[in-house]
Amino acid sequence: MIRTAMTICFLFFAGLAAAGVRAADRPNFVWLISEDNSTHYLKLFDEHGAETPEIAKLARHGLIFEHAFSNSPVCSVARTTLITSCYAPRIGAQYHRRTVTVPMPDGLRMFPAYLRDAGYYTTNNSKKDYNAREGKGVWDESSRTANWQKRASDQPFFHKQSFTTTHESSLHFSRKVMESEATTTDPATVFVAPYHPDTPIFRYTNARYHDRIRAVDAQIGRVVDQLEQDGLLEDTFVFYFGDHGGVLPRGKGYAYESGLHVPLVVRVPKKWKHLVDRQLGSRVKGFVSFIDFGPTLLQLAGLDVPSGVDGRPFLGAGLTAQEVDQRDEAFGYADRFDEKYDLVRTLRKGRYEYIRSYQPFNFDGLQNNYRYRMLAFAEWRDLYQAGKLNATQRQFFERRAPEALYDIEIDPHETNNLASDPDYLSVLTDLRKRLAERVKSLPDLSLYPENYLVDQAFENPTDFGKLHKGEIARLVDVADLCLKPFAKARPGIELALRAEDPWHRYWGLIACSTFAEQASAFVAPAKRLAQNDANLLVRTRAAEFLGLVGAVDPRPVILEALSQSESGVETSLILNSLVLLRDGKPGYTFKITSRNLTSSGAAFSDVKRRLEYLDPNYAPPANKKKRRKKK
Numbered sequence: 001m002i003r004t005a006m007t008i009c010f011l012f013f014a015g016l017a018a019a020g021v022r023a024a025d026r027p028n029f030v031w032l033i034s035e036d037n038s039t040h041y042l043k044l045f046d047e048h049g050a051e052t053p054e055i056a057k058l059a060r061h062g063l064i065f066e067h068a069f070s071n072s073p074v075c076s077v078a079r080t081t082l083i084t085s086c087y088a089p090r091i092g093a094q095y096h097r098r099t100v101t102v103p104m105p106d107g108l109r110m111f112p113a114y115l116r117d118a119g120y121y122t123t124n125n126s127k128k129d130y131n132a133r134e135g136k137g138v139w140d141e142s143s144r145t146a147n148w149q150k151r152a153s154d155q156p157f158f159h160k161q162s163f164t165t166t167h168e169s170s171l172h173f174s175r176k177v178m179e180s181e182a183t184t185t186d187p188a189t190v191f192v193a194p195y196h197p198d199t200p201i202f203r204y205t206n207a208r209y210h211d212r213i214r215a216v217d218a219q220i221g222r223v224v225d226q227l228e229q230d231g232l233l234e235d236t237f238v239f240y241f242g243d244h245g246g247v248l249p250r251g252k253g254y255a256y257e258s259g260l261h262v263p264l265v266v267r268v269p270k271k272w273k274h275l276v277d278r279q280l281g282s283r284v285k286g287f288v289s290f291i292d293f294g295p296t297l298l299q300l301a302g303l304d305v306p307s308g309v310d311g312r313p314f315l316g317a318g319l320t321a322q323e324v325d326q327r328d329e330a331f332g333y334a335d336r337f338d339e340k341y342d343l344v345r346t347l348r349k350g351r352y353e354y355i356r357s358y359q360p361f362n363f364d365g366l367q368n369n370y371r372y373r374m375l376a377f378a379e380w381r382d383l384y385q386a387g388k389l390n391a392t393q394r395q396f397f398e399r400r401a402p403e404a405l406y407d408i409e410i411d412p413h414e415t416n417n418l419a420s421d422p423d424y425l426s427v428l429t430d431l432r433k434r435l436a437e438r439v440k441s442l443p444d445l446s447l448y449p450e451n452y453l454v455d456q457a458f459e460n461p462t463d464f465g466k467l468h469k470g471e472i473a474r475l476v477d478v479a480d481l482c483l484k485p486f487a488k489a490r491p492g493i494e495l496a497l498r499a500e501d502p503w504h505r506y507w508g509l510i511a512c513s514t515f516a517e518q519a520s521a522f523v524a525p526a527k528r529l530a531q532n533d534a535n536l537l538v539r540t541r542a543a544e545f546l547g548l549v550g551a552v553d554p555r556p557v558i559l560e561a562l563s564q565s566e567s568g569v570e571t572s573l574i575l576n577s578l579v580l581l582r583d584g585k586p587g588y589t590f591k592i593t594s595r596n597l598t599s600s601g602a603a604f605s606d607v608k609r610r611l612e613y614l615d616p617n618y619a620p621p622a623n624k625k626k627r628r629k630k631k
Helices: 003-020 053-060 075-084 111-115 175-180 200-229 271-277 291-300 321-325 375-386 391-397 421-443 450-456 460-465 470-483 486-497 500-531 535-546 554-562 569-581 605-614
Strands: 027-033 062-069 121-125 159-161 236-242 261-267 282-289 329-334 344-349 352-357 405-408
Touching: 003 111, 003 121, 027 200, 027 291, 053 062, 053 200, 053 236, 053 261, 075 291, 111 159, 111 291, 121 405, 200 236, 200 375, 236 291, 282 291, 282 321, 282 329, 329 352, 329 421, 344 421, 352 421, 375 391, 405 421, 421 470, 450 460, 450 569, 460 470, 470 486, 470 500, 486 500, 500 535, 535 569, 554 569, 569 605
Parallel strands: 027 159, 027 236, 062 282, 121 159
Antiparallel strands: 062 261, 236 261, 329 344, 344 352, 352 405
16 A cells, blocks of 8 residues: 555656656645644743744744634634635535534635645645545545655655644543642743632643743754754745634633734744745734635745635735735634533724624633633632623623724723714724625634534535525624614614514524623514424523523523424533523523433533533443453
8 A cells, every 4th residue: 555655656656747746746744733822822922921932033034923823713613624725614514523524615625635736745744633524635644643754755745743732621620739839830930810809720721821831832842953953944935823822711712812913933944935025033913814824825836726715815926014014814713612602703904903703691601611710710700700800801791792893903902892972983884884794705604503504504504604694794783783773773673573584583582692682672573483483593592691681581491492493403502502691691590411402412512511500410331342351
């Protein structure tokens, strides 16, 4: 098998030579990716960050990108965006963890396949975590030992390597560990974000993370040293970046700068300096996103960028520094993270970030089991419940505004929402319009609930989106009714609640929940929908609205919907509303076990996570497979 593959490689390069193109005439590429860290943790980008001498060395021979964004604040969605060069909500890859692994859009492949077709040796070490199906011909090797050294002589290569050193799980330590393991970084010297409580736990967590950043910096240095030892460094573009933001609370999983704004440094090799219209060591002001990374490599390699992707190159022949620096927009998205549902879209334009929370009553701090393994997360909630936080620190546990506007230059941690400030009305109006147009033009599949997409769309998400683009645009208009004064929104909500299409009723009820007590005129129609609607999610949203405003006890409707749902994904959506109504205001006591659910609903992994939280005695079914005894 290996000999056959090598024979094919040599024949391929012989063909390239015959065509007048030698493999050695293309640059190599190496991507070094640290997990779960935003720009806030590296001194190269933020005065409060850790020193990273190895990454700084790359920067001296390359470029620092001051505005690089992951598009999504969580790994599987961000990495799928990165490898496909496509916006995840357009291709059905927006949920973490995936319920269904969706196909690539027709006619598109993951971008390393195009490099491989052109003669590149492509390796991945080793994380993938894609929400889309990989397809054939993407990697020559993907393993924990994969690197460039097994390629044929003079064969160009693309190597991608991820480092888990900075992953969120590295901060899942116990109090015993905190008390017994000192950090190299002095906790007294770290910066505590204004939205965090300044406590010993938060300081220790910060300090421990700074130590992890320094550790991953050393790992990156070793890979670069190996390139130099192999005589390849000055033939190779080395990209260092984070796979999304994080990882302290309100970072990973949340569509703020702390979750989306990633460090990016590109070392430019001497041999290929002519492909980059910049002075080495300079900083790039232009905005780049994960959708752009793949097209950039194709451009640098002299290959065509497929027309079906959403990204565009930011380095390569024919691109000027001025053109890239004029780019000032980045689109972001946050949907489900494990069992916690949300629907947030962001548009960063210049110094402003606009955040559209489509279900703002789903407050940021809503339970996510994995997040709350971190002591800092748990302490933050405990302090909130004890009434020991200031107004800025409390925001994480209280309903959001449906839209937020932040001036990042004066408010880098996004604590002062300017959306209601008349001085910023023109900026707000412009960004609101731009984001709505972006969501409609994708089109954004998340205007439908996930269970509907699983049933109807995920065999071919992009074709489904094209077919339903007009309908999605109309749903966006219903969802955006909550951005108007209630008196102007009321006629539209009335029409939506009477609509034949269940998803118009669904979004009409979400608008009611967003308006809260202002929408009390819709209590009566919401009662009818809660009792009689044929769609379980419409009934759930009606009960949710009635419960949030304290008009009717929502528990009978919610529990009945759970007992009738045969879909695990639908059950998970209903449980999200249940947890919101239980943990949020006004708060309802639910007693829930797996016995309240159908067997098919209870079997879904996200439902099991909710049951673990809701029922302290819940135990998943025992694994009946017999293990072989060790000899």
